[in-house]
Amino acid sequence: MTDFTATRALFDLPEGLAYLDGNSLGPLARSVPDRVARAVREEWGRQLIRAWNDAGWMEMPDRLGDRIAPLIGAPAGTVTTGDTLSIKLHQALSAALTMTDRPVILSDTGNFPSDLYIADAVARQAGGELRTVAPEAVAAALSEEIGVLMLTEVDYRTGRLHDMVALTARAKSLGIATVWDLAHSAGALPVDVAGAGADFAVGCSYKYLNGGPGAPAFVYAAPDVAGRIDPSMPGWLGHAAPFAFEPGYRPARDVARFRVGTPPVLQMAALDAALDVWDVADIVDVRARSLDLSERLIAGVEAACPDLALASPRDGSARGSQVSFSHPEAYPIMQALIARGVIGDFRAPDILRFGLTPLYLGEAEIDTCIATLAEVMDRRLWDDPAYRQRQAVT
Numbered sequence: 207m208t209d210f211t212a213t214r215a216l217f218d219l220p221e222g223l224a225y226l227d228g229n230s231l232g233p234l235a236r237s238v239p240d241r242v243a244r245a246v247r248e249e250w251g252r253q254l255i256r257a258w259n260d261a262g263w264m265e266m267p268d269r270l271g272d273r274i275a276p277l278i279g280a281p282a283g284t285v286t287t288g289d290t291l292s293i294k295l296h297q298a299l300s301a302a303l304t305m306t307d308r309p310v311i312l313s314d315t316g317n318f319p320s321d322l323y324i325a326d327a328v329a330r331q332a333g334g335e336l337r338t339v340a341p342e343a344v345a346a347a348l349s350e351e352i353g354v355l356m357l358t359e360v361d362y363r364t365g366r367l368h369d370m371v372a373l374t375a376r377a378k379s380l381g382i383a384t385v386w387d388l389a390h391s392a393g394a395l396p397v398d399v400a401g402a403g404a405d406f407a408v409g410c411s412y413k414y415l416n417g418g419p420g421a422p423a424f425v426y427a428a429p430d431v432a433g434r435i436d437p438s439m440p441g442w443l444g445h446a447a448p449f450a451f452e453p454g455y456r457p458a459r460d461v462a463r464f465r466v467g468t469p470p471v472l473q474m475a476a477l478d479a480a481l482d483v484w485d486v487a488d489i490v491d492v493r494a495r496s497l498d499l500s501e502r503l504i505a506g507v508e509a510a511c512p513d514l515a516l517a518s519p520r521d522g523s524a525r526g527s528q529v530s531f532s533h534p535e536a537y538p539i540m541q542a543l544i545a546r547g548v549i550g551d552f553r554a555p556d557i558l559r560f561g562l563t564p565l566y567l568g569e570a571e572i573d574t575c576i577a578t579l580a581e582v583m584d585r586r587l588w589d590d591p592a593y594r595q596r597q598a599v600t
């Protein structure tokens with residue numbers, strides 16, 4: 207059983223702040239500064255170029271992939287890390303399109319814009335198109351016209367959770383390759399990519415994995431497809447023998463062929479330290495506690511703030527690890543909340559979004575969030591021109 211008092215002590219959160227935005231940027235794990243300082247001072251500073259071998263820098267992308275793998279139900283050797291999620295998604299989609307003669311990608315209208323932009327471009331470049339339907343309509347839209355199904359398991363706005371197992375099985379029965387974006391799943395709820403039979407999965411590590419701003423993305427390729435991929439971005443570090451400097455490209459074994467160029471070692475050192483929390487935390491316990499905290503938040507907000515409408519599925523099993531409410535004045539409401547030490551975020555056009563992250567959040571923060579939100583709403587504290595000034599990053 208996970209001891210959540212112990213996991214919370216592993217994070218360095220500002221005193222007096224209720225942080226419900228770990229679904230966008232996870233907080234600093236206490237072990238990170240020393241690990242990064244060691245990478246800077248000892249490895250870079252003293253070992254210099256030798257650190258690629260002696261400090262294991264070159265193996266880091268695959269080693270971190272192996273640390274993330276158990277959280278997404280992937281066997282060892284099937285996940286690697288690097289670049290950004292947008293890039294890893296581009297690579298996975300390009301690979302998936304080579305597995306079909308139907309250059310049509312199906313996704314849903316709620317998917318993250320970056321995913322849709324990339325899918326649209328990749329499909330058009332392959333002579334096909336991206337089709338989108340409402341999230342609830344995905345199963346019915348799967349047909350033999352579709353070549354690739356690309357979905358984000360948890361909707362970034364509403365928290366709606368797709369049924370990965372059922373959709374992947376149905377896709378497979380129609381010969382459709384699958385690419386799952388686990389940005390809002392990895393570290394938030396149990397995922398079983400291998401059990402579901404997914405072909406590819408991608409995700410980021412700066413949300414529920416707490417790797418820090420700009421932390422590397424991860425990519426999973428199923429063992430039966432990995433060795434057949436002709437990478438769209440055949441960088442030298444995805445070569446079977448990078449330091450042979452051969453004139454022609456020969457892909458590395460399985461998923462390692464998704465590596466591109468030099469790994470961001472300092473960022474990877476931060477992620478490496480942040481992942482230590484999973485040595486003492488069980489994702490099944492995290493999910494159970496996330497659901498309890500979510501119920502508490504929903505019940506409290508609905509009782510105290512009748513003007514806010516629940517924008518997430520009410521049924522916990524159909525929801526990821528976030529709870530969203532809608533209101534036409536969601537932007538200034540969130541700014542007023544943030545000014546009072548409760549951090550969630552706003553998503554256009556009208557969503558107040560709260561991430562539930564039991565590794566470092568408990569009942570006290572949920573109750574503070576409810577009470578502060580109630581005060582902001584009751585006293586119309588949001589109705590201040592200062593809170594309407596839009597920030598560049600929301």
Ligand SMILES: Cc1ncc(COP(=O)(O)O)c(C=O)c1O
Pocket residue numbers: 290291292293318320321358362387389390410423
């Ligand atoms: C579902 C989803 N896909 C893609 C991205 C883009 O990731 P990145 O900026 O790391 O490329 C994000 C978040 O930014 C996301 O939430």
Ligand SMILES: Nc1c(O)cccc1C(=O)C[C@H](N)C(=O)O
Pocket residue numbers: 229230231362599
């Ligand atoms: N990646 C981000 C960034 O570089 C700046 C600000 C926010 C983000 C995010 O991750 C947004 C996030 N994907 C979301 O779900 O809204």
